[in-house]
Amino acid sequence: MILSIAGRELRSLFLSPLAWAILAVVQLILAYSFLVQVDFFMQIQARLPTINDAPGVTQLIVSPLFGNMAFVLLLVVPLVTMRLVSDERRNQTLSLLFSAPITMTEIILGKYLGIVMFLLIMLALIILMPISLLTGGTLDFGMLAAGLSGLVLLTASFAAVGLFMSTLTAQPTIAAISSFGVMLLLWIIDWAGKTRSSETESLFGYLSILRHYETMLKGIFNSSDVIYYLLFICTFLVLSIRRLDADRLQH
């Protein structure tokens, strides 16, 4: 059931030019950033053996690429998720789901899964670039895996925020701008703690979605980071289910 909804969501995405445009633009921008990193690496390559504990290819090329990717996702995910529920609400197609024998949870999970599948396709295309480096050398696969899982978790969290924001409104653009706002706020929330006591610093640092990602990019796979993302996703999914159910109830 969830899969049917997810499949429809994915299909509708690819039937609109938006999905293709987003894939193309993201690929282009990240390819450029990848080339710049590769070029930089080529320049300093000769000097690297002389440095003690020198960074490797993965650290110099893949980590910055993933860092840029996170930033691009911040801009792109709201555009993909904005239509999830708000568009259906506006076109009054939600009643098709509401009068079918399925629960709100199934509707939300289906939509969430559909959008995550799309974003994973996008990530898969990006991953091909660092993988192509294998033709000329080898990579630190542990670091790559940690970075990649961080990227997947980050993407999934962004998608959950976007889905929730989409359930709040009937206007896709409002859903897009508000999910962008929430994501950006969570991105920069650790700025507040920087000049304060260590307690505030650790609280805001913990809330920051970027901090947990940065540790993973360094190749540190810490279960507390994973739990942070899973909690984050669950919270927004539960909120979305509650919000959709509220459509049915008293106003």
Added chain:
Amino acid sequence: MNDASLIQVENLFRYYGDICAVQDVSFEVRRGEVVGFLGPNGAGKSTTMLMISGNLAPSAGRILINSIDILDNPRAAKAELGFLPEQPPLYRELTVDEYLTYCAKINRISREHRRRAIDNAKQRCGLTDVGRRLIGNLSKGFQQRVGLAQAIIHSPAVVILDEPTVGLDPIQIREIRALIRELAEEHSVILSTHILPEVQAICDRVQIIHKGRLVLESTIEGIQQQLQGSSLLVAFRNQPSTGELDSIAGVERVESLSNGRIRLSFTPGHEPTDALVETSVANKWGVYELTPEQISLEQIFINITCRDESMAEPSPESTEVVS
């Protein structure tokens, strides 16, 4: 509780903030019946439909679909109903086949029955030739049919249609009406409309809702009896005087109309047609037109809704605003 009643609605209320859209509505629909839900704009038709179809939760009251409470057991109850909202819930970017396959999936039709269910729905709604076309490119009439196909694809016991013929051309309206009649052979149908002749054409029973209350519940025969008027339109070649017409037994009032015709009102039950024709022949008035004037359903409708206002409620506001 009647076994044959597929929809049972008991004391339904729905508030939007302070506004009471539906108050104390109760009715039953039995198997094989087409019930017309009539009412002016904003009377609460759509709200009631949304509640029966599980799209809105009632503020108070109970809804049973095939004896399953839609609030206690929504999944089982919703499997028994098909709903076509005012605006058909269509994904314009899908083809008809893709859309119906999706509908079959979310209505939990198993894989082996899916093909047959889709073909059946398409055939009944006349969509066989447009299966591979995009819904967005279809005409309004075809889109409406796709909406209808979606509502009946899982052969639900109850089909709920909110203004199914709105925006269609006369031929399409006739086709949709025929289809609804056909549906009633296997399903129970509730349809809402504000087109009164439509009710006469397809419904077995009529319910008139006004300001959130059910003000009339009647079979279509009952309505038809009320429709028989108490006046005749006549035209003569040699116009008699008003006094002569007035003296015919049964005639209460004579009224000359601008186009040369005369309206004769008579006491109900004392139809003066025979007497009138006899007198006309005897006196050589030369009657060449004689039509019984029918009260339109509109008139009944207006009578009911106005009477309700003046009788039941001291002021119109108090029906809407509940403190």
